[in-house]
Structure formats: structure tokens, C-alpha cells
Amino acid sequence: MSNNKSSIFDRLPSLIKKSNVTLFPEGAMGYLIGPTLALLANSVLANYFNKYMTDVLNINSWASEFFKWLPVISVFFVILGNIIVGRLMDSKQTRAGKARPLLLISVPISFLALLILFVISPFVTDTINTGAQTMALVCIAIGYNLWFAIAYPMYYTPHAALVNLSTRNSKDRTLLATLSNATALAAMGLSSMILPFFLPLLFVYQTTNLPEGAEAVLNASGAVEYYTKDGIALYDAQASYNHWKIFVIALVIITVVGALVEFMFTRERVTEESMDQGESAAPKAALSIKEQAKICFSDRFWIIMMIFFFCYQLGGMIKNVSQNYFCQAMFQDANGNYTVAMGGQVQGILSIIGAIPTAVGMIAAPILANKIGKGKAILTGAVLAVVGGVIGMLAPSNQIVVIVSFVVKALGSTPAMYLSMALLADILDHQEAVNGARTDGFSMTIYGAIMAGMTGVATGILNIVLSNVGYSSSNISSPAIRAAMPWIFIGGETLCYVVIFLIFLFMGVEKFGKFDHVAIVADQKAEALAEGRPYISAEEKIRRDEGEEAYQAELKKQADAKAAEEKKLNALSAEARKALADKDEAVRKELNDLRKAKGRPAI
Numbered sequence: 001m002s003n004n005k006s007s008i009f010d011r012l013p014s015l016i017k018k019s020n021v022t023l024f025p026e027g028a029m030g031y032l033i034g035p036t037l038a039l040l041a042n043s044v045l046a047n048y049f050n051k052y053m054t055d056v057l058n059i060n061s062w063a064s065e066f067f068k069w070l071p072v073i074s075v076f077f078v079i080l081g082n083i084i085v086g087r088l089m090d091s092k093q094t095r096a097g098k099a100r101p102l103l104l105i106s107v108p109i110s111f112l113a114l115l116i117l118f119v120i121s122p123f124v125t126d127t128i129n130t131g132a133q134t135m136a137l138v139c140i141a142i143g144y145n146l147w148f149a150i151a152y153p154m155y156y157t158p159h160a161a162l163v164n165l166s167t168r169n170s171k172d173r174t175l176l177a178t179l180s181n182a183t184a185l186a187a188m189g190l191s192s193m194i195l196p197f198f199l200p201l202l203f204v205y206q207t208t209n210l211p212e213g214a215e216a217v218l219n220a221s222g223a224v225e226y227y228t229k230d231g232i233a234l235y236d237a238q239a240s241y242n243h244w245k246i247f248v249i250a251l252v253i254i255t256v257v258g259a260l261v262e263f264m265f266t267r268e269r270v271t272e273e274s275m276d277q278g279e280s281a282a283p284k285a286a287l288s289i290k291e292q293a294k295i296c297f298s299d300r301f302w303i304i305m306m307i308f309f310f311c312y313q314l315g316g317m318i319k320n321v322s323q324n325y326f327c328q329a330m331f332q333d334a335n336g337n338y339t340v341a342m343g344g345q346v347q348g349i350l351s352i353i354g355a356i357p358t359a360v361g362m363i364a365a366p367i368l369a370n371k372i373g374k375g376k377a378i379l380t381g382a383v384l385a386v387v388g389g390v391i392g393m394l395a396p397s398n399q400i401v402v403i404v405s406f407v408v409k410a411l412g413s414t415p416a417m418y419l420s421m422a423l424l425a426d427i428l429d430h431q432e433a434v435n436g437a438r439t440d441g442f443s444m445t446i447y448g449a450i451m452a453g454m455t456g457v458a459t460g461i462l463n464i465v466l467s468n469v470g471y472s473s474s475n476i477s478s479p480a481i482r483a484a485m486p487w488i489f490i491g492g493e494t495l496c497y498v499v500i501f502l503i504f505l506f507m508g509v510e511k512f513g514k515f516d517h518v519a520i521v522a523d524q525k526a527e528a529l530a531e532g533r534p535y536i537s538a539e540e541k542i543r544r545d546e547g548e549e550a551y552q553a554e555l556k557k558q559a560d561a562k563a564a565e566e567k568k569l570n571a572l573s574a575e576a577r578k579a580l581a582d583k584d585e586a587v588r589k590e591l592n593d594l595r596k597a598k599g600r601p602a603i
Contacts, residue, residue: 030265037258039187072460077149086445097268099158106155116143157448177422196344292442315496317458326489361414375507384412389494396486433516
């Protein structure tokens with residue numbers, strides 16, 4: 001039992017009962033399938049809501065300042081929302097965990113936000129009806145911030161924290177981090193690989209009330225495929241608006257199912273540690289934001305990691321939000337026209353081909369991490385990503401060159417995509433070993449603010465560029481647009497990976513790994529002794545939760561790992577063994593120096 005107050009979430013236990021992480025059902029359902037479904041709506045909004053505003057609502061024409069500054073100003077509310085979510089995680093520790101309950105709370109808020117954005121918000125048919133315009137802008141402002149500042153942080157921040165809280169086993173965390181980060185790829189893939197081929201269903205061609213000078217484009221059967229004016233396809237905004245309503249209802253259902261699946265098939269073993277030491281174990285009060293911030297900002301590894309997340313997400317979001325505009329502006333269809341269909345086709349091809357090395361990286365990244373370390377793997381990938389970006393800038397209107405660039409960049413980004421959360425978990429463990437306290441709440445607040453806020457920042461950058469080059473749905477490929485789009489779509493992410501390469505030259509938290517775990521266990525034993533209660537080891541917890549057979553299996557697993565390590569060590573020369581031992585002793589001394597500075601005993 002725990003001294004924590006009873007909560008409704010205590011009656012909604014996880015379906016995961018094993019003390020050790022398993023690929024199925026925990027990994028597959030809780031970290032892959034569930035999150036993929038839950039993240040799909042945000043991927044669609046990140047990729048297409050801006051285009052919905054420009055090509056369906058035409059807001060950039062009648063409310064250009066609102067269009068430019070809404071996503072930028074909303075970043076303030078996104079940061080505020082993530083701070084609130086972070087504090088909720090710290091203050092609401094239940095038997096279900098401190099992160100998992102927030103997944104369920106996000107569901108009704110997500111439903112309301114999407115309803116306001118796409119159903120309640122009116123369709124403005126002209127630029128004279130100022131009342132309807134005002135109502136539309138109010139609904140968009142409320143719905144946009146309700147989604148990106150409340151609903152999405154309420155889901156994404158605890159979702160991201162689950163990797164850190166799932167287990168202390170580094171290899172298991174690497175597996176779960178790989179699966180968890182693959183969900184972002186899967187959700188983005190569904191919205192950028194499959195949806196582009198169906199864009200004519202959401203951005204409907206205009207067939208009535210055609211403007212003077214409209215010309216019909218025939219398909220192979222001789223029927224009218226679409227109409228153009230000055231080489232630009234014409235679209236029916238009202239029909240598109242109605243189709244988006246139906247589409248969003250399906251997104252809501254998918255989001256609800258995904259969040260429920262993730263909640264049921266995940267487990268917070270690290271959170272449970274403080275609740276499983278017996279009835280006399282006093283629950284730890286969470287450190288204040290100020291105390292957590294002090295720990296984080298005095299940790300160089302944490303600072304490097306947050307700069308990494310900023311650059312990684314900013315570069316990725318600039319690429320994602322500009323991809324459809326880039327493809328429309330740079331590539332013509334067989335008739336020499338610029339259309340949503342052609343842009344969607346090229347976008348889909350790019351995403352499908354680019355997903356191949358990313359999918360391969362899902363398998364290769366953990367293997368590479370086990371050989372050279374997570375930090376070095378990300379560093380190596382950054383070099384490759386920069387090379388890919390340079391290739392693309394050489395000929396941005398050549399499909400083959402752009403595809404090659406996209407593939408090389410995708411391959412280089414895979415270590416960053418799959419290993420970053422596991423590396424952050426190592427950093428949080430290191431902070432706990434040094435300071436005797438975790439900073440999950442503050443760290444995930446900053447992480448969540450970056451991951452959610454960069455959508456607004458990237459969209460704001462894109463919107464300012466689009467406004468300055470005179471973009472409209474009837475002018476998608478002017479010389480100014482064609483000159484700007486490569487720098488946004490290709491150049492932005494490339495520059496971000498240059499920064500990632502430079503900062504990861506100084507990432508070295510992994511060397512502390514095994515000593516951090518020794519220190520954490522030592523602190524837990526000392527705490528139990530001070531409180532006059534028995535210490536329950538991880539192995540004993542397995543015996544209690546799963547029985548003797550599982551306990552013996554865990555002991556054998558540990559013995560096998562120790563034997564493999566000894567065999568590897570014996571294969572080295574005497575000089576190499578001494579050098580390795582000296583290196584370990586130097587790391588132990590460095591950790592003890594850090595602990596001493598915090599007034600903590602040596603290990």
C-alpha cells in the first residue's frame with residue numbers, strides 16, 4: 001500500500017503486469033500502435049492546418065496579420081500550458097502513475113479543440129461579412145490555442161515521459177524510446193505519405209461559377225479533370241470546408257482510441273519504486289519548479305539535450321509545414337500546370353521513399369547505439385543529414401536530386417529520432433544519482449514546450465515568408481515563391497543539424513551509466529534504513545509480483561550478462577584491461593566529486 005490519497009486512476013490499472021519490459025504487448029501496443037493513432041490528429045494539423053487556412057478560408061488575404069502572428073503569439077500559451085502539465089505530473093502521483101492519467105484527461109479537451117476549429121468555426125464566403133469574419137477568427141484563435149497549448153501538451157508531455165518512467169534498464173529504454181519515437185514517424189507518415197494522394201478530396205476542384213478565362217484540363221478519357229486560370233488549378237472552398245468537417249470527426253475517433261490503448265498498455269515502474277517499498281515508505285514530495293530548474297541548468301548534459309531538441313524539432317517542423325508548398329511551387333504536372341494534386345503526388349513520393357531509410361534506422365539505430373553509444377550515433381547521423389541538405393540545395397527543382405537529398409537526410413536523422421529520449425532518460429538518471437532527486441516534471445515541461453511550440457514557431461516563419469512573397473491559392477508558383485521555398489524546406493533543417501553536430505561533440509553522459517545505477521540503489525537502501533523499513537530490490541519485486549519462476553529467470557539474465565561482460569573483458573590484453581579499469585575509476589571519481597558537491601556520500 002501507499003500513503004498517497006486514493007484516486008479514480010487507482011481503479012484503472014495497467015494491463016501490463018510483468019516487471020520487465022516486453023516487446024508485446026507493452027512495446028507494440030503501448031509505445032507504437034496507441035501513440036501512432038493518438039498523434040495522427042496533431043500530424044494532420046501540423047502539416048495541413050496552415051494550408052486549410054490559406055486555400056480554404058483564404059485568411060492570408062483578408063486577415064494577413066492574424067495569419068502571420070497567430071502561431072507565433074500562441075507559443076507563449078504553449079509554454080504556459082506545458083508548465084501546468086509538468087506541475088500536474090509532479091503533484092498527481094497515483095497507483096496508475098503520474099504521467100499516464102493525463103493521457104485520459106487530454107481526450108475530451110482534444111475533442112473540443114477540433115470541434116471548435118473545424119465545425120463551430122464558420123465558413124466565410126466573402127470579405128464583406130465582417131461579423132462572420134470576426135467569429136471565424138475568434139474560433140480559430142480559441143481552437144488553435146486549446147489544441148496546441150492545452151490538449152496536445154496534456155497528451156504529448158506525459159506520453160514522452162513514459163520512456164523515462166517505464167524502466168531503469170538502459171537497453172529496455174532504448175527499445176521503448178525507439179518504438180515511441182517511431183510513432184511520430186508513423187503518424188507523420190500517414191499524414192505525409194498517404195493523405196497527399198487524397199488531397200483533391202479535401203481541397204476540391206472548382207466546377208461551377210468559374211471565373212472568366214478559366215480553362216478546362218481533360219484527362220485521358222477526354223473528360224474534364226480540373227479547371228485552371230493562368231496555369232493554376234481552381235478550387236471550391238465551400239466544398240472543401242464541408243469535406244474537412246467529416247474528415248475531422250474521423251480524426252477525433254482515432255485520437256480517442258489511441259489514447260485509451262496507450263493508457264492500458266503502459267506502466268510506470270520508476271514511479272512505482274517509491275510506492276512499493278512497504279507501508280512505511282513515505283511518499284516523496286516533488287521538488288519545486290525552482291529547485292528542479294536549478295538542478296537542470298547546472299547540468300551541461302541537460303542543457304545540450306534541450307538545445308538538441310530545440311534544433312531537431314524546429315528543423316523537422318519547418319520541413320514538414322513547408323513540404324506541400326515546396327512541392328506545389330517547384331514541380332509541374334504533365335500538362336505544365338501547378339496543382340494541389342501534383343504537389344501532393346510529389347510530397348507522397350518523397351515521404352514514401354524517405355521513410356525507407358527511416359524504417360531501416362528503426363532497427364539499425366539501437367544496434368549502433370549499443371556499439372558506439374547513443375550520443376556518438378546521433379553525432380554521426382548529424383554529419384550525414386548535413387551532407388543530404390547540401391545535395392538538395394544544389395538543384396532544388398530536380399526531383400531526382402531532391403529525392404536523393406531527402407533519403408540521405410532521413411538516414412542521418414534516424415539516430416536523433418530513435419535514440420534521443422533514451423539519452424534524455426540517461427541524463428535524468430544521472431541527475432538523480434548526483435542530486436538524489438528526479439526532474440521529470442520540469443524536464444518534460446521544457447521538452448513538451450519545445451516539441452509543441454516549434455510547430456507554431458515553424459508555421460510563423462513560413463507564414464511570414466508566404467506573406468512577403470505574395471502567396472495565394474491562385475499564385476502558388478511565382479518566381480519569389482520558388483526562390484524562397486528551397487531555403488525553408490531544405491535549408492532550415494540542414495542548418496539545425498549543423499548546430500546539433502557541434503553541440504554533440506560535448507555529450508558524454510553515458511559514461512556514468514552503470515555507476516549512476518549503483519548510486520541510485522545505494523541511496524534507496526540508505527533511505528530505507530533511515531526510515532526503519534526493509535529495502536525491496538528489483539529482483540525481489542519481480543518475485544513478489546510475478547513469482548519464483550520469473551525471479552529465477554531474472555537472476556539467470558543477470559548472470560548471463562555478467563558472464564558476457566567478463567568474457568569480453570578477458571579477451572582484452574592486460575594493458576587494455578588496466579586502461580578500462582582506470583577509465584572506470586576516473587568516471588566513478590568524477591561522479592563522487594559531483595555527489596560530494598551536493599553533500600551526498602560517495603559510492
